[in-house]
Amino acid sequence: MGxxxxxxxxxxxxxxxxxxxxxxxxxxxxxxxxAEDVVxxxxxxxxxxxxxxxxxxxxxxxxxxxxNTFYSWYDKNKRHARTxxxxxxxxxxxxxxxxxxxxLVKEHSxxxxxxxxxxxxxxxxxxxxxxxxxxxxxxxxxDIVDVPIxxxxxxxxxxxxxxxxxxxxxxxxxxx
Amino acid sequence: MxxxxxxxxxxxxxxxxxxxxxxxxxxxxxxxCKDCRQALxxxxxxxxxxxxxxLRYPASETLRHRLQKQLREADAKERRPQWPRWSAAAAAAVxxxxxxxxxxxxxVPSEDDAMADAVVDQQQDAxxxxxxxxxTSSDPKAIQxxxxxxxxxxxxxxxxxxxxxxxxxxxxxxxxxxxxxxxxYQHGTDTVTVFVCSALQPGDKDLDTDSDDGYQIAxxxxxxxxxxxxxxIDAASLKQLSQGLRQTV
Numbered sequence: 117m118g119x120x121x122x123x124x125x126x127x128x129x130x131x132x133x134x135x136x137x138x139x140x141x142x143x144x145x146x147x148x149x150x151a152e153d154v155v156x157x158x159x160x161x162x163x164x165x166x167x168x169x170x171x172x173x174x175x176x177x178x179x180x181x182x183x184n185t186f187y188s189w190y191d192k193n194k195r196h197a198r199t200x201x202x203x204x205x206x207x208x209x210x211x212x213x214x215x216x217x218x219x220l221v222k223e224h225s226x227x228x229x230x231x232x233x234x235x236x237x238x239x240x241x242x243x244x245x246x247x248x249x250x251x252x253x254x255x256x257x258x259d260i261v262d263v264p265i266x267x268x269x270x271x272x273x274x275x276x277x278x279x280x281x282x283x284x285x286x287x288x289x290x291x292x
Numbered sequence: 293m294x295x296x297x298x299x300x301x302x303x304x305x306x307x308x309x310x311x312x313x314x315x316x317x318x319x320x321x322x323x324x325c326k327d328c329r330q331a332l333x334x335x336x337x338x339x340x341x342x343x344x345x346x347l348r349y350p351a352s353e354t355l356r357h358r359l360q361k362q363l364r365e366a367d368a369k370e371r372r373p374q375w376p377r378w379s380a381a382a383a384a385a386v387x388x389x390x391x392x393x394x395x396x397x398x399x400v401p402s403e404d405d406a407m408a409d410a411v412v413d414q415q416q417d418a419x420x421x422x423x424x425x426x427x428t429s430s431d432p433k434a435i436q437x438x439x440x441x442x443x444x445x446x447x448x449x450x451x452x453x454x455x456x457x458x459x460x461x462x463x464x465x466x467x468x469x470x471x472x473x474x475x476x477y478q479h480g481t482d483t484v485t486v487f488v489c490s491a492l493q494p495g496d497k498d499l500d501t502d503s504d505d506g507y508q509i510a511x512x513x514x515x516x517x518x519x520x521x522x523x524x525i526d527a528a529s530l531k532q533l534s535q536g537l538r539q540t541v
Contacts, residue, residue: 123367127360134359138351152355157469159359163366164490165444187442188471191426191464226346233347247307248342254309262441273303279338 126166133175134159136250137182143245144186146234158185179250180260183242190238232282240275243268293321298328306335403492408502408509410468411487411520415507418463424476424483425461435462439473445517447473447488448541455533457484467520479525484533487520499538501531510534514541 137158142151162169162181169177233241242261246252258265298321304310305318322329418424427438432449439447442464451459457477465474465487472489497513508530510521519541521534 122370123363126363131359134356135348135350138355139349142349151349152352155351155355156359156362160362160366161444161470163363181444184442184444185471188464188466191442192466192471225341226344229341229344230347233342244342248339249348254304254307269303272307273300276303276335276338280334283338283341 122166123163126163129169129174130159130162130166130178133178136175137178139249140179140182140242140245141186143233143241143249144183144238145189150189154186154189155182157189158182161185173256175250176252176256176260179246179252183260229283232279235282236275236278240271240278243271244275244279247272293317295321295325295328298322298325299331302328302332302335306332306339404500404511405502407468407489407492407518407520408504408511411485411522412504412507412509414465414467414474414487415485415522416505418465418474418485419483424463424485426463428461430459430461432459435459435475438462439464443471443473445490447475447517449475450537450540452477452533452537455536457533479523482523482525484521484523484525484530486537487522489518489520491516491518499531499534501527501534503527512538514538517541 134155138151138155141154141158142148145151145154158178158181162178165181233244236244239261243257246257246260252260254265254268257268261268263271298318301310301314301318305315310318322332427435429435429438432451435449436446439462449459449462453459457479460476460478460483462476463474465472467487467489470489472487475486475488477484477486491513493513494516495513496515497518499510499512502509502511507522507524508527510530510533512519512534519534519537521530521537523530
């Protein structure tokens with residue numbers, strides 16, 4: 117049931133986080149068209165459930181819906197034989213010989229880092245996105261992804277290790 | 293502190309997720325250990341690399357406009373059912389319209405008809421793909437856990453073994469573009485699938501039945517969820533099962 121002003125409140129509370137939602141969806145789906153579908157579905161879903169939002173961190177609440185919407189979309193599309201990097205095989209990305217600081221100054225560094233993130237397995241990709249791009253705390257990530265904090269920590273550490281390997285900065289990981 | 297331990301702690305250290313005592317212990321180790329200092333430096337470099345503005349994807353203006361339009365539509369749609377409150381006459385008119393609607397045998401498809409079509413379509417697709425379950429399990433709790441994080445609600449997963457329906461598993465579905473839970477039961481050689489969807493119009497609505505393309509459908513709404521039971525078993529059995537089901541969910 118819509119109460120007067122629901123739309124207004126939704127626009128004030130949730131829509132300021134649209135960029136964060138889109139960014140998350142874009143990184144998870146890895147293309148603009150699917151990202152927009154996911155965001156659109158997530159926004160409408162958030163609006164439908166807005167009455168159940170008890171206040172608090174709207175961004176965190178909204179990002180959780182975006183993530184869940186993504187997984188519904190993903191499950192649906194996976195059934196129709198869409199492929200996704202689920203293993204942790206490192207794809208060959210350009211710039212493997214560079215260390216992260218060198219990558220920073222290279223002309224195509226953004227492209228290289230982007231490829232490294234995009235080839236991370238989903239479960240690692242989402243924790244790194246939530247931590248590095250959205251600045252979520254471990255506790256928030258644990259809630260959004262619905263795993264214990266210990267799992268968040270181990271996924272983050274493995275995600276970073278894989279990113280370092282892909283970007284060539286493996287000096288620190290040489291002994292591991 | 294050993295290097296291996298330190299290396300694990302570098303992540304919470306970097307993320308500011310550490311209590312002062314632990315932090316001091318890591319600081320002490322870093323002071324003496326060049327390798328770990330270097331490992332931290334690499335993590336910091338990685339973090340800087342991830343700060344590049346090129347890695348952010350803000351929403352486009354086109355998307356923003358489209359969403360605003362859709363939200364206005366969704367808002368208008370949600371408000372619509374409220375209008376009978378305005379006057380008794382208007383309420384009576386709604387009842388009249390609803391009656392006419394129910395008596396139209398094959399008139400304009402209602403929302404329920406469209407939903408019934410959609411669940412039957414999904415069921416047929418799943419049968420055609422030979423993919424009835426994403427998760428095979430006879431444990432209601434395990435199925436419920438599997439759905440957590442996938443849906444904005446927790447679907448009830450009733451145990452119907454006493455009635456002769458064995459739980460086979462579950463799958464995620466999209467019904468008219470909305471994610472839904474599909475619970476799969478086996479009865480002899482027949483499959484009974486219960487779709488649990490978020491209700492288009494929350495509230496409590498009595499059991500209703502329909503049939504489409506050889507499938508029998510029974511459906512009702514309870515609170516914010518709508519239930520759609522779909523099977524090829526005979527209409528009477530499906531109705532009986534659904535009536536029992538409606539009491540338990």
